[in-house]
Amino acid sequence: MTARRRYITTTIPYVNARPHLGFALELVQADTLARHHRHRGEQVRLLSGTDDNSLKNVLAAEAAGVDVQSFVDRNADAFAALRGPLALSLDDFIRTSSDPRHRVGVERLWRQCAASGDLYRKEYEGLYCVGCEQFYTPGELVDGRCREHGTQPQLVAEENWFFRLSRYADRLHQLISSGDLRIEPFARRNEVLALVEGGLHDFSVSRSHSRARGWGIPVPDDPGQVVYVWWDALGNYVTSLGYGTDDTAYAQWWATSERRVHLVGKGVVRFHAVYWPAMLLSAGLPLPTDILVHDYLTVDGRKISKSAGTTVDPTALAAAYGTDAVRWWLLRDVPRVGDADFTPDRLTARADADFAKGLGNLVHRIVTMVHRFRGGTIPTAAPEPSSVPTLVDVYRKTPGLVDAGLADFDFRRATRAVWNIVEEANRYVDATRPWELARAERQGDSEAARRLDTALGTLVTACHVLADELRPFIPDAAARITGQLTPVEGRLPAAQPLFPRLQEDTENTEETQPA
Missing domain, CATH: 3.40.50.620 (HUPs)
Incomplete structure (x- = not known):
């Protein structure tokens, strides 16, 4: 065709x-x-x-x-x-x-x-x-x-x-x-x-x-x-x-x-x-x-x-x-x-909120947890037995929502659809608490090990969809995210900061939860 x-x-x-x-x-x-x-x-x-x-x-x-x-x-x-x-x-x-x-x-x-x-x-x-x-x-x-x-x-x-x-x-x-x-x-x-x-x-x-x-x-x-x-x-x-x-x-x-x-x-x-x-x-x-x-x-x-x-x-x-x-x-x-x-302050505030504190922090957390809990190897994400996680629903629907937004010449709606993945992924991390699952796994809990694999695999998959859907909007950043999430000889590259901060702030914006 x-x-x-x-x-x-x-x-x-x-x-x-x-x-x-x-x-x-x-x-x-x-x-x-x-x-x-x-x-x-x-x-x-x-x-x-x-x-x-x-x-x-x-x-x-x-x-x-x-x-x-x-x-x-x-x-x-x-x-x-x-x-x-x-x-x-x-x-x-x-x-x-x-x-x-x-x-x-x-x-x-x-x-x-x-x-x-x-x-x-x-x-x-x-x-x-x-x-x-x-x-x-x-x-x-x-x-x-x-x-x-x-x-x-x-x-x-x-x-x-x-x-x-x-x-x-x-x-x-x-x-x-x-x-x-x-x-x-x-x-x-x-x-x-x-x-x-x-x-x-x-x-x-x-x-x-x-x-x-x-x-x-x-x-x-x-x-x-x-x-x-x-x-x-x-x-x-x-x-x-x-x-x-x-x-x-x-x-x-x-x-x-x-x-x-x-x-x-x-x-x-x-x-x-x-x-x-x-x-x-x-x-x-x-x-x-x-x-x-x-x-x-x-x-x-x-x-x-x-x-x-x-x-x-x-x-x-x-x-x-x-x-x-x-x-x-x-x-x-x-x-x-x-x-x-337009003001430069509006541009930098948006970039810092969405990139350094949002997207950059999310990817950094996920890659760090994959290294810390699985030696850098991405585990297979099997859906939870009871239901498909909300995060999976969000990233599966995202391409269609982006299509609809751009078909209406509405870039704000299209970018908002992509950003739903970032927000839902952060909620998913807070809900699944992978660091607690890792602690339980070390104590011999096989169910916690399975749930940790599912959580990490789901998060990596969500970020791949996120990077893919961001390609038309911010192609350079999308390529960096994809590179961060692409295994080299079976392991993810070490987590690297993806976005510089543009405004002065003492917060450490790209971090992960402790194990």
Whole structure:
């Protein structure tokens, strides 16, 4: 039986500055989904990249006194370098200014929409937000300012190419309301439906060559115009697959994939859930199947943003506190709905509570007891005659609960399901009290010996399941746990601390009960 195929993408951010923790959230979420579905036997392709062709990038380069290509290259390299600090399992990374696949694919997409009669040229005057790279009507502003950036848009008048978005309003409504185009969470689906029901207007898909500073992809057969950056950027989801150059990967991962999944921030839902599907309908191409929307990270209640100057460097954060701690906070503490305020203290408190005091302490206790009471050899775990222990019930149910949580794009629920094993295992240790069973065994109690074997074997098995289910979330830590629980020449390695403490504390956090 052929494995299901799942294509997962992040948005591609502007490179007007170095990456921040807000985009790291999306990267880690996408990577977790990709790792999880690979672990379940699916074929997965994970894509990220950078949006190089933005006017924001040009203006930032001018402000820095650097030529645009050098500026873009430097910042794009910083985004690509997140692969290591965040432990990302990317299959592809596209750069829209330099990847030879991209321009050809954008031109092909443009020509197919033109062939459908959906592109036309007209004079236009409107309010343009450079931060969003988008025109707004006065009714879409708050006190005359962009909702996203809090800035006053510029009044721009020029002749541009437009896309007939209005033609696709009914079809988009049907696709979204039926669930054929799934948008999660449900509130974001309703938000998009309200947008469509309010009436869709054709939107500008080009900029004059002069206003774009000559930066970007020229409109096919009209070199005086440059393709609008959002049209250009959205195309990356198919151009990275060779659409326009070699359709082999496109046929495998877009045309025939069972799931085509976009992860996006709430500020760009309109582009991904309305503009992009309409463009694909016009071009006669399949639509994404899932658009998964996350809210924002904030600092002191303000959105983490390059342009606003509220940034947290994920590379520096991982260097200071470790990849495991960064990934775990993003997945364990950020809610499915609602913004999450970041502080280093919150990250370190979560890591110490869950890792050093929780998971690390549990594994250390178990390995130490296996060495102390069974010479490092894992005993066979036979179920208690009366009933299957609760711990066994918990770890057997965990994979299904993780599947359900991630299917709903709820990372907190999925991590909580895994953490139930840690909590139940600690309760099981306290209930079975292996050190007392060992004492009774030394006094000749054969029943205590049998119960000790069962307890230790059950705990080791539970921790193997725990490590296995943690692999998508914290792959490095999961590998260390597996290594600690894997016999070498028949015996477990000696117990080693798995996690450093990140905050000052006099407690000894990785210990075992005395025999």
